[in-house]
Amino acid sequence: MKLKIILMAMFLVSLFIVILIAIRTKMPATVTVTTFPQAYNCVGLIDEEDSFTVEIMVNTKKSFIDVIENIVDASICNDNEFLRLKPAEIKLCSEPLYIRGNKYFLYCFVFLIDFTPETEISFEINPALLQINYSSGAQIKLNIGTFSYYKYQSFGSAVLSVVKLRGVVNDIDDTKTLAAVEIGLRNDSENNLRITAVKPLDLNLLVSGAESVVSEDLEFKSADLIADILDKPYYFFAAGTVDFSYRLEPNENISFLFPLKYHQLYSVNKLGFIVEYESDYANGKLVYDDFTFFQTNEYSRKAIDELVFYTYENH
């Protein structure tokens, strides 16, 4: 009798464990993903492979979305442009986030850019859709914002050095983004150099040359409003004059604050840039690799309200 009871108890416990495992491992029927659109940009050398990371929020850990082996191919594209990507890594990169009361897991999708030009080239995709095809036949297509990609022969310059970099970060229409960049330059040559332009390497931005100022004597913090620093109203979307001119004496070292104008508003937190200059002997340019000016851990209410949620069958 006792043996029967023990066997029955063992059977019930085993059944309970099996049911529990079945419930826990059951794949949900659908999976919902979303991402915050932003200005992605990447600057690289012609002979180097570049990578970039997209943060994608997924409402379950049990889906086909985050299994790298399931991916057949990936690309950034729109109706006119196409750039092939190679998935390199997918990993959880935060504790769960709660958006509108729902739990989301933040995955970092790291892609290598499968593009090897032989000459300097710029590749600007606006809007940029991230398309991933899976072995099950499923395809996800997310609007990730814009993508700007630039390839150069070399970084730096033999006659000009960057000796300071700092960003001014403002909330523009509830979007935390770069409002200006402070760049320190040093003339390493024995001749005068004339700085003729500073060009940010992102399709959404240009430098307002006419409103750029020498920043040596300006005291400001990265979170200060650009209008307060310049001590006059500043308009982020107005057409600006890109022309800039400054004569840099041999060995002179000076910093400038370059306010930024936006063609369209996406958060920009890292940026490469070009400084163009003229000397008595030749014209040249200094290309600076993308530099991360800031990172934020908060998403504004507006950014959350504007999120687009994509739901797919969970194969």
Next chain:
Amino acid sequence: MKKALMVIIVILLSFGINVKAYTKTGHPDISEIVFKNKGKLLINMTSSELKDGYSALSRRFWGWRHYYMNVYSEADYIGDVIFARINRTAEPIEFDYSLKETNYIERSIKTVGSISGSFSGKIKMIDAKIQGDFRREVTKKETRTTIEDTSFSVVLKPNTRLVYQISGEALVTNGVSKYYIFGITMKKGGWEYIDIITVYYELFEETLQ
């Protein structure tokens, strides 16, 4: 004398003393905090301020009581120098800097008193309650790994120093807590957590004297 010193070291090691870098804030990765309006760090609170906090806690039969001193007080902080490079030679030095993957601290926790150790888990519950009460209009990441290439090439002139440093904005929340069992205080102490909201990166070269 040496023997006595050795005995003290052995005793300290056997009690598992955790030696951490000293900072003015009491948080190892944050070297300075400046409140934007009013606020005070736990490390700067006087014993009478802490005592007032404990006195404000009404007794309960079982469980925790919390008293908040600062709730999401906005502050600027100065963080780590990621790297600094000095050129004391007579020739320029060219070097490449590259950072592939970084784990950023999004929340720094400090506890004092008899609540230390096990209290870190409670911080999440406290924060969830405060978030509900204060309804901050944001969603916040609590930990993060960023997989991103940060690289640059620099020519460092003689007698100069290049510094790559972080600063930023943070929210400071702190208070005191007591744990009761049958109405008797079993644990009590102060706690503080600093949420890093925005990190600013700065690169600058300076001339050495």
